[in-house]
Amino acid sequence: MANLATNFIGIKSPNPFWLASAPPTDKEVNVRRAYEAGWGGVVWKTLGSEGPPVVNVSGPRYGAIWGADRRLLGLNNIELITDRPLEVNLREIKQVKRDWPDRALIISLMVPCDEESWCDILSRIEDTGADGVELNFGCPHGMAERGMGSAVGQVPEYIEMVTRWVKKHSRMPCIVKLTPNITDVRKPAEAARRGGADAVSLINTINSITGVDLDDFAPQPTIDGKGTHGGYCGPAVKPIALNMVAEIARHPETQGLPISGIGGVTTWRDAAEFMALGAGNVQVCTAAMTYGFRVVQEMISGLSDYMDRKGFTSTTDLVGRAVPNVTDWQYLNLNYVTKAQISEADCIKCGRCYIACEDTSHQAIEMLPDRSFKVKDEECVACNLCVNVCPVENCITMVRMPKGQVDPRTGRPVGDYANWVMHPNNPMARAAE
Amino acid sequence: MSNSQLTPGIVPARLPARLYAENFSDHQPPLGPHEARVAADRCYFCFDAPCMTACPTSIDIPLFIRQIATGTPDAAARTILSQNILGGMCARVCPTETLCEEVCVRETAEGKPVEIGRLQRFAADGLMAQGIHPFTRAASTGKRVAVVGAGPAGLACAHRLAMKGHEVMVFERRPKSGGLNEYGIAAYKATNGFAQREVEWLLKIGGITVKNGVMLGRDVALGDLMTDYDAVFLGIGLAGVNALRVEGEDLPGVRDAIDFISDLRQATDLSTVPVGREVVVIGGGMTAVDAAVQSKLLGAEVVSIVYRRGREKMSASGYEQEHATRNGVCIIHGAAPVRVIGEGRTEAVEFAYTEEGPQGLTLSVERFTLKADQVFKAIGQTLAGAPQAIAVEAGKLPRHPMPKLWCGGDCALGGEDLTVTAVAEGRDAAEEIHAALSAAL
Ligand SMILES: Cc1cc2nc3c(=O)[nH]c(=O)nc-3n(C[C@H](O)[C@H](O)[C@H](O)COP(=O)(O)OP(=O)(O)OC[C@H]3O[C@@H](n4cnc5c(N)ncnc54)[C@H](O)[C@@H]3O)c2cc1C
Ligand SMILES: Cc1cc2nc3c(=O)[nH]c(=O)nc-3n(C[C@H](O)[C@H](O)[C@H](O)COP(=O)(O)O)c2cc1C
Ligand code: SF4
Numbered sequence: 060m061a062n063l064a065t066n067f068i069g070i071k072s073p074n075p076f077w078l079a080s081a082p083p084t085d086k087e088v089n090v091r092r093a094y095e096a097g098w099g100g101v102v103w104k105t106l107g108s109e110g111p112p113v114v115n116v117s118g119p120r121y122g123a124i125w126g127a128d129r130r131l132l133g134l135n136n137i138e139l140i141t142d143r144p145l146e147v148n149l150r151e152i153k154q155v156k157r158d159w160p161d162r163a164l165i166i167s168l169m170v171p172c173d174e175e176s177w178c179d180i181l182s183r184i185e186d187t188g189a190d191g192v193e194l195n196f197g198c199p200h201g202m203a204e205r206g207m208g209s210a211v212g213q214v215p216e217y218i219e220m221v222t223r224w225v226k227k228h229s230r231m232p233c234i235v236k237l238t239p240n241i242t243d244v245r246k247p248a249e250a251a252r253r254g255g256a257d258a259v260s261l262i263n264t265i266n267s268i269t270g271v272d273l274d275d276f277a278p279q280p281t282i283d284g285k286g287t288h289g290g291y292c293g294p295a296v297k298p299i300a301l302n303m304v305a306e307i308a309r310h311p312e313t314q315g316l317p318i319s320g321i322g323g324v325t326t327w328r329d330a331a332e333f334m335a336l337g338a339g340n341v342q343v344c345t346a347a348m349t350y351g352f353r354v355v356q357e358m359i360s361g362l363s364d365y366m367d368r369k370g371f372t373s374t375t376d377l378v379g380r381a382v383p384n385v386t387d388w389q390y391l392n393l394n395y396v397t398k399a400q401i402s403e404a405d406c407i408k409c410g411r412c413y414i415a416c417e418d419t420s421h422q423a424i425e426m427l428p429d430r431s432f433k434v435k436d437e438e439c440v441a442c443n444l445c446v447n448v449c450p451v452e453n454c455i456t457m458v459r460m461p462k463g464q465v466d467p468r469t470g471r472p473v474g475d476y477a478n479w480v481m482h483p484n485n486p487m488a489r490a491a492e
Numbered sequence: 493m494s495n496s497q498l499t500p501g502i503v504p505a506r507l508p509a510r511l512y513a514e515n516f517s518d519h520q521p522p523l524g525p526h527e528a529r530v531a532a533d534r535c536y537f538c539f540d541a542p543c544m545t546a547c548p549t550s551i552d553i554p555l556f557i558r559q560i561a562t563g564t565p566d567a568a569a570r571t572i573l574s575q576n577i578l579g580g581m582c583a584r585v586c587p588t589e590t591l592c593e594e595v596c597v598r599e600t601a602e603g604k605p606v607e608i609g610r611l612q613r614f615a616a617d618g619l620m621a622q623g624i625h626p627f628t629r630a631a632s633t634g635k636r637v638a639v640v641g642a643g644p645a646g647l648a649c650a651h652r653l654a655m656k657g658h659e660v661m662v663f664e665r666r667p668k669s670g671g672l673n674e675y676g677i678a679a680y681k682a683t684n685g686f687a688q689r690e691v692e693w694l695l696k697i698g699g700i701t702v703k704n705g706v707m708l709g710r711d712v713a714l715g716d717l718m719t720d721y722d723a724v725f726l727g728i729g730l731a732g733v734n735a736l737r738v739e740g741e742d743l744p745g746v747r748d749a750i751d752f753i754s755d756l757r758q759a760t761d762l763s764t765v766p767v768g769r770e771v772v773v774i775g776g777g778m779t780a781v782d783a784a785v786q787s788k789l790l791g792a793e794v795v796s797i798v799y800r801r802g803r804e805k806m807s808a809s810g811y812e813q814e815h816a817t818r819n820g821v822c823i824i825h826g827a828a829p830v831r832v833i834g835e836g837r838t839e840a841v842e843f844a845y846t847e848e849g850p851q852g853l854t855l856s857v858e859r860f861t862l863k864a865d866q867v868f869k870a871i872g873q874t875l876a877g878a879p880q881a882i883a884v885e886a887g888k889l890p891r892h893p894m895p896k897l898w899c900g901g902d903c904a905l906g907g908e909d910l911t912v913t914a915v916a917e918g919r920d921a922a923e924e925i926h927a928a929l930s931a932a933l
Contacts, residue, residue: 128533128534326562327562327564328563350537351537351539353537353539353554353555354537354558356555357555357558357559357562357564357567360559360564360567360571361563361564361567363567364564364566364567365564451526452526452529
């Protein structure tokens with residue numbers, strides 16, 4: 060079994076699987092159960108300032124979308140930060156951390172945007188024994204209307220300013236949690252780094268409406284006939300999160316800034332993908348909310364098996380391994396030619412590849428009288444659509460044409476690496492050096 | 493030989509040679525990777541899953557299925573095998589329709605459970621095919637334990653003990669290990685020598701020595717084992733069989749079903765196994781079904797199972813009964829044999845219909861006769877050859893009759909007589925032995 064122990068900005072945990080700040084980490088009872096189930100760390104549900112806590116709606120706070128067989132793919136919520144008194148949370152945090160010293164415990168914070176508020180909250184959490192703080196600049200609903208959460212996270216200058224305050228008033232490692240509700244995630248990440256953040260975590264939830272009640276004509280979840288946008292998370296957001304993580308990992312101004320990857324992590328593979336793109340660990344919310352804390356066991360066994368298979372002895376062997384291979388479109392090899400190939404042995408003859416290609420792509424699949432399917436190499440542009448719509452995994456594969464072989468579609472032999480920057484059709488082409 | 497299904501008497505080679513391979517092939521073929529993925533996707537990862545509770549070895553079924561679904565079948569295999577070292581065999585022989593799959597929530601929802609047994613086989617076979625034995629032994633404890641009987645109970649006990657660092661000596665009466673996995677289970681459930689392959693794989697843990705051909709009570713005495721070893725486990729199964737106690741029972745042609753099955757399992761060429769043209773099997777359990785179905789598959793023309801009580805009382809599950817009828821076996825309920833008829837050999841069996849009343853089962857005056865050149869008795873096995881020193885309770889041995897001595901599997905009290913129950917009891921006894929030996933250290 061590979062060793063999954065991780066050290067993220069000096070915070071040690073037995074594995075890279077942390078629970079994200081959310082209902083699963085809202086109370087001592089949950090967090091203890093999470094640790095018992097094997098979670099390496101938790102980010103406690105976001106705390107607010109001293110004083111009367113926020114109040115949540117008492118109607119439905121979640122909406123969802125489902126895939127086939129009612130598998131939950133996306134979850135949306137209109138929940139606020141913790142609605143329990145600050146002292147209660149702090150007392151519980153202290154007790155849990157004392158009993159579970161080997162697990163990471165991070166406190167998520169969100170207070171009004173003034174130095175005094177931050178200074179005050181930091182002094183209150185000082186003696187909890189927690190390993191670090193996460194600044195919630197991401198919550199996109201409710202709190203944002205009050206000038207907190209994503210209202211801060213959408214303004215890089217504010218991020219920098221608050222992060223600076225936090226580093227000034229606390230010696231704890233500081234993670235800045237970013238909102239995806241922004242056009243270029245590199246800007247807030249740069250700001251966090253300038254402010255002195257030890258790491259960024261992303262993504263928080265995405266503005267969303269999951270559905271509309273077609274009798275009452277109101278967005279869902281509906282509260283007494285009205286609805287509001289919520290924050291979207293779960294498997295559906297993973298691709299968005301992965302891209303944002305990769306952007307930060309490869310951006311010169313933010314390169315090397317530790318990243319805690321969040322967004323749709325459901326299986327070991329999701330976690331491994333985040334880590335390959337530069338995340339030092341991952342945080343999970345929706346998968347735990349869907350399946351319970353036990354779901355971490357598969358993540359642990361799966362990641363460990365994968366690392367053994369790869370000969371990785373530490374998670375650091377994996378972290379960032381795919382980053383050098385994330386590039387801009389213009390640098391992709393235009394002489395990389397593949398052709399779809401359908402395995403007749405695996406084909407169940409549903410015809411989905413055929414109609415997808417025929418109606419919407421390049422008319423490159425032939426349906427033979429015996430209902431078998433064959434790719435016409437002279438038409439196939441290798442778009443991958445047939446692979447994506449085929450219900451049988453690995454039935455259709457992309458096979459690379461070796462160099463020198465004539466591509467029947469273009470009539471030209473497959474050449475050496477050449478990208479758009481060098482391409483003759485590019486009016487701004489530069490000759491290869 | 494030119495026998496056919498119609499040849500009278502008990503003869504071999506009733507079928508053309510090629511049919512044997514076909515008839516005795518895997519009765520439920522293994523899942524391919526695509527099928528496994530689709531089947532695994534159906535699992536809801538239930539909390540406190542009913543399937544897990546129903547499994548006598550408490551395999552974490554939702555976890556292993558999730559591991560298959562996420563493309564890590566080897567991790568799934570470890571999840572299975574850490575609870576049930578004979579998970580490969582159990583995946584083939586467990587009556588899942590009365591265990592895990594019966595209580596699957598998708599059975600409730602759609603009448604179609606997740607295919608737990610087949611998924612288990614997919615994972616376990618995959619790991620075994622790579623020759624991987626996923627467990628290692630703890631540091632040697634210097635303690636020695638004797639295990640009597642190399643059936644599922646004994647093997648599970650031996651493996652767990654070896655894993656804990658003890659030295660294990662297994663004494664097995666028969667030339668091959670595996671118990672009824674090798675000599676009893678229907679051939680089409682454990683094809684291609686799976687029972688022996690599994691035993692070999694299990695022994696890879698090390699620290700286990702098996703002595704075949706050694707019988708407790710004949711070659712070794714319990715008293716000696718108790719003094720020579722730090723603990724003793726008995727997993728001797730049920731070596732005896734119940735008698736019919738009717739006239740004609742001793743006629744040639746009347747036989748214990750388990751002997752017939754054992755011969756069939758040991759035959760290298762199934763066309764050499766003789767079977768009657770008209771076969772009558774008496775009993776209502778798995779043994780009756782297996783004897784009947786395999787008779788049919790060997791080419792018997794007419795095969796009937798006759799059971800003395802109603803259908804719902806049969807210990808063979810509904811699925812097993814259907815399996816029998818699908819294979820052309822006729823099942824007659826509510827009739828008991830009164831006499832085997834024949835001149836020098838079995839020719840027919842006379843039955844009386846039974847009536848269930850307050851006094852129990854009584855024979856009615858209604859009679860019928862079935863032609864039979866072969867009769868198999870499958871009316872239950874009994875404990876035989878148990879050491880005198882142990883007081884038998886309700887026909888079985890107590891699980892922990894005296895200090896240093898444990899019993900498990902079919903020979904012992906508790907649970908149904910199933911492979912998986914034997915594994916659970918062997919494993920649990922090993923844990924108790926380990927606790928006792930550790931306390932003594
Ligand atoms: C025909 C038949 C079909 C079955 N089909 C199924 C099925 O499909 N699914 C299922 O779950 N269960 C089935 N069972 C039941 C299952 O096989 C048993 O419950 C299981 O094998 C019990 O395991 P065990 O280790 O207790 O006993 P056994 O498997 O009987 O093993 C006992 C071992 O002890 C040895 N032994 C006995 N006495 C001595 C002695 N004095 N000295 C040394 N060694 C001794 C025996 O040779 C044997 O190897 C079937 C049983 C039969 C008879
Ligand atoms: C109900 C709910 C409440 C949440 N509350 C918080 C919060 O208080 N603070 C915070 O930083 N993130 C909060 N989040 C966001 C999660 O921490 C996480 O960033 C997001 O759900 C994406 O991860 P996932 O796809 O694994 O769920 C919440 C998410 C959900 C579903
Ligand atoms: S999960 Fe269901 S029962 Fe529990 S609080 Fe929410 S709405 Fe109520």
